[in-house]
Each structure stands twice: as C-alpha cells, then as structure tokens.
Amino acid sequence: MPARIIDGKQIAADLRADLAREAAALRERGLVPGLTVILVGEDPASVIYTRNKQQVAAELGYKSELIRLPATTTQDELLELIARLNADPTVHGILIQSPLPPGLDEEFIFSQVHPDKDVDGFHPVNVGRLWTGQKGLVPCTPAGIMHMLRVTGIDPKGLRAVVVGRSNIVGKPMAALLLNAHATVTLCHSRTRDLPAVCREADILVAAVGRARMITADYVKPGAVVIDVGVNKVPGTKNKIVGDVDFEPVAEVAGHITPVPGGVGPMTIAQLMKNTLIAARRAWGLPEEG
Numbered sequence: 001m002p003a004r005i006i007d008g009k010q011i012a013a014d015l016r017a018d019l020a021r022e023a024a025a026l027r028e029r030g031l032v033p034g035l036t037v038i039l040v041g042e043d044p045a046s047v048i049y050t051r052n053k054q055q056v057a058a059e060l061g062y063k064s065e066l067i068r069l070p071a072t073t074t075q076d077e078l079l080e081l082i083a084r085l086n087a088d089p090t091v092h093g094i095l096i097q098s099p100l101p102p103g104l105d106e107e108f109i110f111s112q113v114h115p116d117k118d119v120d121g122f123h124p125v126n127v128g129r130l131w132t133g134q135k136g137l138v139p140c141t142p143a144g145i146m147h148m149l150r151v152t153g154i155d156p157k158g159l160r161a162v163v164v165g166r167s168n169i170v171g172k173p174m175a176a177l178l179l180n181a182h183a184t185v186t187l188c189h190s191r192t193r194d195l196p197a198v199c200r201e202a203d204i205l206v207a208a209v210g211r212a213r214m215i216t217a218d219y220v221k222p223g224a225v226v227i228d229v230g231v232n233k234v235p236g237t238k239n240k241i242v243g244d245v246d247f248e249p250v251a252e253v254a255g256h257i258t259p260v261p262g263g264v265g266p267m268t269i270a271q272l273m274k275n276t277l278i279a280a281r282r283a284w285g286l287p288e289e290g
C-alpha cells in the first residue's frame, strides 16, 4: 500500500491564509506585525530568498521591509542597524540573511539581534530555551515540520523518532522538538554505525543530510512517517531538485511521506511568518494564539 503524501504546499498555503486572517483582525485593533530582512551583498540565491520572505510578509499584511546593504558594509555599521531595529517597537522580527560577506563576524553579529526578535531561532538564548522547554523562538524548518505532523494527525508521543543530520538549523532543533513532544529520539550523523538499522527503528524518520536519495527503502520500517528535508540539485539539470529520500521505493514502504519539492520546503517561509506573529503577539502582551 503506497504511503500517504503529506502535501507541504497545501499545508503551508493554509497556514499563510490563517496568518493573513489573524493579521487582518489585529490590524483592526491598530496592531501590525513587522518583519525586517537584512541582506548584505549580492549573493544571487540570497537575493531571491530575501525577496521571497519580504514579499510573503507583505502579502500577509505585515509591515515588511528588506534592507539591502553593499558587501562593503562594515561590522560597526551593521551593528548600529541591528541596535536601531532592536529598539524599534514596530519591528518584531529581524532576519539577517546568511552567509554574510567575508570580513564580517557572522556568529557575533547574529548574537546581537535581540532574542525576542530572532525569528530564525538561531540565537544561543533561543537554543537554550528550546532545550530547557522554555518559550522562545524555534528554527523555522523543524518548527514547520512539527506543524505538518500536527495537521496530519501524527502525535509523536511515545513514538521512536530518528533524525539523520545534526546541524544547528535543522537536525538538533528537530530532535529537541520531537523530544519536547514526548518522542523517544535518536540523533544520527556521519559517524553513526549501521545507520540503516537505526533508521529502521523509527516510527518517524527525518532526513536532513544533503545527500541525494541516500535514504533507501531498506532504511524504512513499514508504515513509518518519512520527512525529507534534503534539497539536492540534480547534476546536469537547470533547477531540478531531489530530496535525501529515494522517494518512489520508500513510498511503497512508508505510511506517510513528504515529497521534494512540495514537502518541507514551502513550510519554512510560512513558519517564519508564524514566528514573526508569535514575536509580535508577545511584544504586545497578547496570548500566543489568536
């Protein structure tokens, strides 16, 4: 029996529609969530990403600003801008697009964004809050995956979850979120012994590696939920991408599966918008959900 496809495009569209409705209701009370995206330099992929983020925020009715700075911007200039945005009550989310041009200390600069406006959820204070079960802002890709599981009716409580990949932006926060949702979590990486056997234990298997079609059917327990975070360009094609999961054969074994494209990818920006609204509601002293 082939797996049920988890349609990330639809789930993300539904989430954006909910956020737009919520933003419209808040606007009637004079409250407008604000997102500022900062792009330093001209990296072509970053130009597209930042424009998308700015446009989606504007479409949802947020106050949305893209600040583009030349690659020659000094660290002091950037820190001055961050300080100004930290103090601006109309800005609830500040996102600095990575990578920064050489010569800028990315780790230090990112740490200067106020944690309550850190809508990427990468600030060490938010990482600490996540692992200690406190309210903070959570990285968008794993938070988006939790939203997908929720709306699909999959409760991780008591399940075995295996996450392959231990990056700070996907693997580790994914493990923390699944743990907070009461899954029993195993976090794997390039040194894990007998990875297929570990993965076969999983009721929920999350692949965040960056290796095309690495997760084959023999990694998957029949009926498992398979979440594919990977985005891998297919050599020799213009824009074709595949995930970390060998989709067709795995879909024959799994119970649920996310496709690439159209799975986890669309959730990331939608969740960024949700994080911005969460940050705004907290700044206004409103309860989390409208």
Ligand code: NDP
Residues within 6 Å of the ligand: 141, 164, 165, 166, 167, 168, 169, 170, 171, 188, 189, 190, 191, 192, 195, 208, 209, 210, 211, 229, 230, 231, 232, 264, 265, 266, 268
């Ligand atoms: P990183 O390169 O930072 O991390 C990759 C992880 O995979 C590392 O922990 C690495 O282990 C592990 N790994 C590498 N090779 C193997 C292997 N053979 N077996 C087991 N583990 C292995 O990647 P990211 O977390 O940033 O991204 C992962 C993928 O997700 C990429 O394809 C990226 O493009 C995609 N992505 C997609 C997003 C979306 O919105 N859809 C958002 C973010 C990322 P070790 O630590 O030991 O080196």
